[in-house]
Amino acid sequence: GPARQLAGITASGELRVGTPADYKPYTYRLGHSGDYLGLDIDLAAGLAKRLGVRLTMVPTSWPTLLADWNADKFDIAVGGISITPERQQHALFSIAYQRDGKTPITRCDNVQRFQTLAQINQPDVRLIVNPGGTNERFARSHAPRAQLTVYPDNVTIFGQIAAGKADLMMTDAMETRLQQRLHPELCAVHPDQPFDTADKAMLLPRDPALKALVDQWLQERITSGALQQDVKHWLAFPWALEPLRQAIDQRLLLAEPVARAKWNRQAPIEDLPREALVIAAAVKQGSALGLPTQRVEAVFRAQIEASKTVQRELYQRWTAQHAGRFDDAPDLATDIRPELDRITTELLAALAANQAILLDANRRDEVAQGLRTLDATALSAAAAQQALAPLINFQ
Numbered sequence: 001g002p003a004r005q006l007a008g009i010t011a012s013g014e015l016r017v018g019t020p021a022d023y024k025p026y027t028y029r030l031g032h033s034g035d036y037l038g039l040d041i042d043l044a045a046g047l048a049k050r051l052g053v054r055l056t057m058v059p060t061s062w063p064t065l066l067a068d069w070n071a072d073k074f075d076i077a078v079g080g081i082s083i084t085p086e087r088q089q090h091a092l093f094s095i096a097y098q099r100d101g102k103t104p105i106t107r108c109d110n111v112q113r114f115q116t117l118a119q120i121n122q123p124d125v126r127l128i129v130n131p132g133g134t135n136e137r138f139a140r141s142h143a144p145r146a147q148l149t150v151y152p153d154n155v156t157i158f159g160q161i162a163a164g165k166a167d168l169m170m171t172d173a174m175e176t177r178l179q180q181r182l183h184p185e186l187c188a189v190h191p192d193q194p195f196d197t198a199d200k201a202m203l204l205p206r207d208p209a210l211k212a213l214v215d216q217w218l219q220e221r222i223t224s225g226a227l228q229q230d231v232k233h234w235l236a237f238p239w240a241l242e243p244l245r246q247a248i249d250q251r252l253l254l255a256e257p258v259a260r261a262k263w264n265r266q267a268p269i270e271d272l273p274r275e276a277l278v279i280a281a282a283v284k285q286g287s288a289l290g291l292p293t294q295r296v297e298a299v300f301r302a303q304i305e306a307s308k309t310v311q312r313e314l315y316q317r318w319t320a321q322h323a324g325r326f327d328d329a330p331d332l333a334t335d336i337r338p339e340l341d342r343i344t345t346e347l348l349a350a351l352a353a354n355q356a357i358l359l360d361a362n363r364r365d366e367v368a369q370g371l372r373t374l375d376a377t378a379l380s381a382a383a384a385q386q387a388l389a390p391l392i393n394f395q
């Protein structure tokens, strides 16, 4: 296990938390921003706060979890980790914060076919599993006669079942509940009556003092109902929309350094030739992703107008304050516009990935809910609304 215990962690000012970030709603890492999200990420952040130290997330994987643990790559690990005898030989566990268990997830027309392990443990059944964790162990011991595909990517594995490349996967009920929402063709078979029970807990070093502290802190969250609230939040979380929300937010947040750069040169806020370039580049990239020109134009026009709203509000404030030059202004051409161009690519990819949801009139509330919380609202609420308008009020 790791070298450090409670005293070492507090002295260093840092809690290193390992996580196999491929397991929604417990732990997930967004590809474009590298942000970690999920129930267990919130738990890790809460614990770091309780310890008064900063949080550093360390990526690991299910097959290498124990090896990374023994190589001292992190102090604790989270991410929907089940308590198992094997893991208990290497580590302590906190008290459990979730009870879960294996249940099938399959195409909805197959739900009756895969109710029992006897039905699943048949040579004509194509089972798929992610390697290295308790799912693989469960599949091998309970369905040895089925055809087993070991598929290494836990993020795209559900798409394999949806596409008919495999019949079913058996995984924790919590994950099946979430994935059936993300993939409407898929159904969790009996998530309220899983085949076995597994308790989810934090993996801790062999330090009774740290375990006592973590257990007490977790128990408080369980007793107060805060944990159940978190579970509900992360089960309902609009995972697919998050990259789009982040791209919009990051772009709008850049309006502030843009304004500082221009203020120092007393340059006008509006640069129409640049706007035309931004939109032309977005339209071109967007068409390669199958996005209609008008749609891309409307979305980017709104982002640019929102940026100008922020910039104008800042100019007004700075004028009123008789503000001088900023010492820390970035350079527009070399620092910020390349960043804006990078976000253009991300925003378009997220737009393309979400076209179906964004065009679905029945999911308008979900879209509004998923996009509406922007950090940039603190800069300008009016600008945030402008930026979101073509996505939320899309008819």
Ligand SMILES: O=C(O)C(=O)C[C@]1(C(=O)O)C=C[C@@H](O)C=C1
Residues within 6 Å of the ligand: 258, 269, 270, 271, 272, 274, 275, 278, 303, 304, 305, 307, 308, 332, 337, 340
């Ligand atoms: O690049 C700038 O100068 C910006 O202010 C950013 C931006 C944009 O959002 O892309 C906004 C307003 C300008 O008219 C041109 C472009």
